[in-house]
Amino acid sequence: MIENIIFYAISSVTVAATLSVVFARKSVYAIMGMVLAFFSAATLWVLLNAEFLAMILVVVYVGAVMVLFLFVVMMTDADTVHHKSSKFFSVILAIPSFAFLLELIIVTSKTNYKVIDGGAAFDVKAIGAALFGEYIYATEVAAVILLVAIIAAIALPDIKPAEKLEDDFEPELANKDNRLRLVKMDTPDKEQNLEESAQ
């Protein structure tokens, strides 16, 4: 009973947050909505007793991925760029979106869902055993793909070796020579000076 109330409350928050991603005027608001959506999705996992997955969702998506999103949006100041989009273009884009939505609705309505206890199925040790036992090849392939992505991200932008930062900057220490320097100079003759001023 209470669980149902909590479930529907969190689900409606998730849906509202997801909608706000689409309809937000400012891109920072969209990201806030997305963060909230991830967070409430994580609480849904907690309701399923799948605490590990919930925490991973928060750590990875909320803690790292969305911060990078936010970073990019703030840096590029995306709101000042106004895209001129024609209605025709929007309609074209809407067709695949609605097709995808329809597909999701069909798939979710035709699937027979099993009720499982998240605590047993998503135990940390069980997940570890599955990842490094049964699905070891998939895990390794995913790892290699990520590694390739990292290397590509470093190699692709053609960065010229930037001017070396002054890492080895050492302040010039004062010593006896440069602290006080005696310079020999010709002093103008005193009498000559007086004569000049008199003239």
Next chain:
Amino acid sequence: MLMEYYNQAIEWLYSLPVPAEIMTVTIILVKIAIIVNVLLAGVSYLTLAERKVIGAMQSRIGPNRVGPFGVFQPIADGIKALFKEINVPSASDKAVFYIAPIISIAPALAAWATVPFSQDLGLVDLNVGLLYILAMTSISVYGVIFAGWASNSRYATLSAMRAAAQMISYELAMGFGLLGVVLACGSLNLREIVMAQEGGFWNWYWIPLFPLLVVYFISGVAETNRAPFDVVEGESEIVTGFMVEYSGMTFAMFFMAEYANMILISVLTSILFLGGWMSPFAGIPVLGEIFNFVPGIVWLFAKSGVFLFTYLWIRATFPRYRYDKIMQLGWKVLIPVSCVWVVVVCAFKLIGFGPWFG
């Protein structure tokens, strides 16, 4: 002894003519209230301790006007913050401006839910307690970023940029530090991590995991944006950074979040590496029995106190790091060191090294 009284009190509460669910929720809320209040009291007196300690280190007296030795100074500060006007810049984003301090302090308080204070003290005994704390602390960066963005000020935006980059970078080093502990103990449950270190101070993880202890504490200092990594606030460059437009209680909330996170890092370091509530004299013939009466929570607070003092000590003695040097330290020193040590821990684990991995 105390535990028996507690159990009797709980039994009596459940025997009252109130539905059991409502009673459960009430008890949990009371526990949360106790933890949060004790924490906030700790936070306010940490500010006083900071001013006193740094004052002593710099041959000053520190606050001594309000009450004997200035002990009521935090209360005076709190009252001042409460009654100050909250200025909202006209060009700011109002909603986000008000949400930012809340996002900042909420995870700082929420993270305490899974911290075990002693054998049977603590709110929740979560199997993924360590991950939960990591998740909560990773949210707090949003408070800083939103504050910087919403203030619509150059200083604040600059500070938010610095904060985002710094906190993400040091979270990695921190995660690797935690990974070593999890590997050594084989559990993400904080209670089990402490239980795995049972028996005297040479059984604690600080000996085999010493590099990770150092890495964890340094990245903890960087995560909380404290000196010498406080370029996020950098008074001499960007005023107070993301907090520059905040006044009164909104500013105080950021402040409290920072100090609550400091205490959290110190308590976590003692839980993960120094055996949490375990007595340092356990296993020593005479001393161990003499100190048996001391409740575990005292040991935990004493150990955390050492790290809190180190926080203040560092702030009083080190100059601020340059921003690129901070990044360099995080990515090129701390992460490689902790990576290597995780491998070493794996080797320790394989050969069953010492009393820690037996």
